[in-house]
Amino acid sequence: MFQAKTKNLKNFSTSAERFEGANLLCPGCAHSIIVREVLNATNDNLILAASTGCLEVCTAVYPHTSWDASWIHIGFENGSSAVAGAEAMYKALKNKGRLKQPDRTPKFVAFGGDGATYDIGFQWISGCFERGHDMMYVCLDNEVYANTGGQRSSSTPIGASATTTPAGRISYGEKQNKKDIMAIMAAHGAPYVAQVAPNKWKDMVAKIQKGFATEGPVFINAMSACTTEWKFAPEDTIAISDLATDSLVFPLYEIIDGTKLNITYRPKNVIPVRDYLGAQGRFKHLFTKQNEYLIDEWQARVDAKWEQLQRREEACL
Amino acid sequence: MVENGWDTFEIGTILRPFEGPASDVANILPEDRSYTKSNSFSVSVADWRIEKPLFNKEHCIDCQFCWIYCPDMSIISRDKKMIGIDYDHCKGCGICVEVCPTTPKSLLMFPEQKDEEAALSEWPKKEKKEAKEN
Ligand SMILES: Cc1ncc(C[n+]2csc(CCOP(=O)(O)OP(=O)(O)O)c2C)c(N)n1
Ligand code: SF4
Ligand code: SF4
Ligand code: SF4
Ligand SMILES: [Mg+2]
Numbered sequence: 001m002f003q004a005k006t007k008n009l010k011n012f013s014t015s016a017e018r019f020e021g022a023n024l025l026c027p028g029c030a031h032s033i034i035v036r037e038v039l040n041a042t043n044d045n046l047i048l049a050a051s052t053g054c055l056e057v058c059t060a061v062y063p064h065t066s067w068d069a070s071w072i073h074i075g076f077e078n079g080s081s082a083v084a085g086a087e088a089m090y091k092a093l094k095n096k097g098r099l100k101q102p103d104r105t106p107k108f109v110a111f112g113g114d115g116a117t118y119d120i121g122f123q124w125i126s127g128c129f130e131r132g133h134d135m136m137y138v139c140l141d142n143e144v145y146a147n148t149g150g151q152r153s154s155s156t157p158i159g160a161s162a163t164t165t166p167a168g169r170i171s172y173g174e175k176q177n178k179k180d181i182m183a184i185m186a187a188h189g190a191p192y193v194a195q196v197a198p199n200k201w202k203d204m205v206a207k208i209q210k211g212f213a214t215e216g217p218v219f220i221n222a223m224s225a226c227t228t229e230w231k232f233a234p235e236d237t238i239a240i241s242d243l244a245t246d247s248l249v250f251p252l253y254e255i256i257d258g259t260k261l262n263i264t265y266r267p268k269n270v271i272p273v274r275d276y277l278g279a280q281g282r283f284k285h286l287f288t289k290q291n292e293y294l295i296d297e298w299q300a301r302v303d304a305k306w307e308q309l310q311r312r313e314e315a316c317l
Numbered sequence: 318m319v320e321n322g323w324d325t326f327e328i329g330t331i332l333r334p335f336e337g338p339a340s341d342v343a344n345i346l347p348e349d350r351s352y353t354k355s356n357s358f359s360v361s362v363a364d365w366r367i368e369k370p371l372f373n374k375e376h377c378i379d380c381q382f383c384w385i386y387c388p389d390m391s392i393i394s395r396d397k398k399m400i401g402i403d404y405d406h407c408k409g410c411g412i413c414v415e416v417c418p419t420t421p422k423s424l425l426m427f428p429e430q431k432d433e434e435a436a437l438s439e440w441p442k443k444e445k446k447e448a449k450e451n
Contacts, residue, residue, distance in 0.1 A: 010379065010397040013381040018342055020390065021362070023357055027408035027410035043343040063326075065334055065357065199386075236415065237388070
């Protein structure tokens with residue numbers, strides 16, 4: 001039924017939202033666009049959790065909730081385990097014949113920021129994937145600890161100015177490369193791991209539906225352009241996201257059963273990484289004589305990654 | 318629930334977004350839902366805006382780009398048609414205007430206090446059409 005719903009955007013626009021307005025996310029925040037695309041991808045009941053971070057803090061400010069579904073928050077590190085626990089309990093009750101509507105299995109989804117995913121909640125997620133819960137984990141990857149004022153995470157890319165890695169006279173900002181979370185999650189042998197971006201809504205919704213149809217743990221890394229920390233105007237969230245996907249800084253692909261890799265979006269015109277960097281305040285210091293070499297290094301890294309993904313795809317392993 | 322302050326509610330309190338059972342929400346449109354005061358839908362963020370988007374139906378092709386990319390569920394689409402803006406929940410980010418593909422745009426930002434009729438009368442005209450008429 002919902003496959004027909006997403007055949008095209010007009011059909012999809014008949015969705016009845018289960019995420020509500022007057023939450024406190026910044027104007028133009030991509031977290032919200034991602035959540036809408038995930039929730040609208042199914043009509044099934046939902047059991048949701050969120051780890052501490054912008055999404056959680058801004059959508060559950062007592063006495064209000066922005067969630068039209070069962071939703072739980074415990075801590076920064078354990079959105080994944082909260083949902084895994086609910087899923088395990090659901091299975092147990094089903095086995096005991098104690099469910100009122102045993103044929104209406106809900107979708108179990110946990111949301112967490114990159115801080116919660118790449119760093120602080122990592123071992124909990126790893127545990128969930130190792131135990132093999134039937135759940136989806138969605139990382140809202142804005143490459144920074146946004147909710148607490150923009151500290152670097154292990155997702156922050158080289159050269160970005162963050163509050164704990166500020167660019168200045170003696171530093172060009174973040175020095176470590178972004179962690180390859182996709183490879184790490186695939187290495188768990190997860191049945192489905194995919195990278196998505198909300199500006200490519202059709203690709204994203206197709207992957208979410210594929211994830212929902214998959215039995216076992218599913219990992220989704222969703223690029224979330226952050227107007228506040230990436231430093232661009234709020235109306236440009238989609239434009240910036242387009243620059244990210246079309247420069248291949250954020251390639252869209254999936255990994256099935258830990259090995260088989262498919263690239264799902266090949267831009268017709270690949271644009272220079274420089275255009276993506278130049279559109280954001282967090283990289284503005286790279287456009288100086290002393291730092292410009294970093295832009296070339298950026299381009300070389302993106303080219304190498306794209307080459308590697310294509311090789312992996314061809315290899316069919 | 319809403320009556321209890323943040324320092325008086327009991328641990329384990331559940332905030333209910335709807336009156337009564339709510340298992341079929343995915344098939345119920347907002348106008349047919351019974352939202353509680355605990356649902357953020359019942360609150361307005363209109364005062365966040367300095368500028369607001371206005372909609373000119375005349376140019377709209379119902380592509381739904383504004384609907385999919387609005388972060389705040391504030392583009393009202395019914396039966397595959399864009400019919401208006403929810404000014405209680407729109408934060409004035411301007412994304413809908415940026416993604417609108419028509420020329421002239423079917424959505425434009427105006428100062429919050431701008432009169433809608435005045436804005437519509439000043440709307441940029443379709444250039445090609447004018448050229449033909451001349
Ligand atoms: C164990 C623990 N450490 C630190 C914090 C403080 N804290 C709350 S939100 C947050 C940042 C969240 O960053 P991320 O997960 O990337 O989500 P974002 O806000 O960027 O969406 C931090 C550090 C906390 N709540 N719990
Ligand atoms: S700081 Fe960034 S991620 Fe957080 S609410 Fe604002 S735009 Fe969204
Ligand atoms: S200005 Fe932003 S919040 Fe308001 S309707 Fe447009 S996209 Fe939605
Ligand atoms: S983006 Fe513009 S043309 Fe498309 S539905 Fe919205 S207002 Fe109409
Ligand atoms: Mg983050």
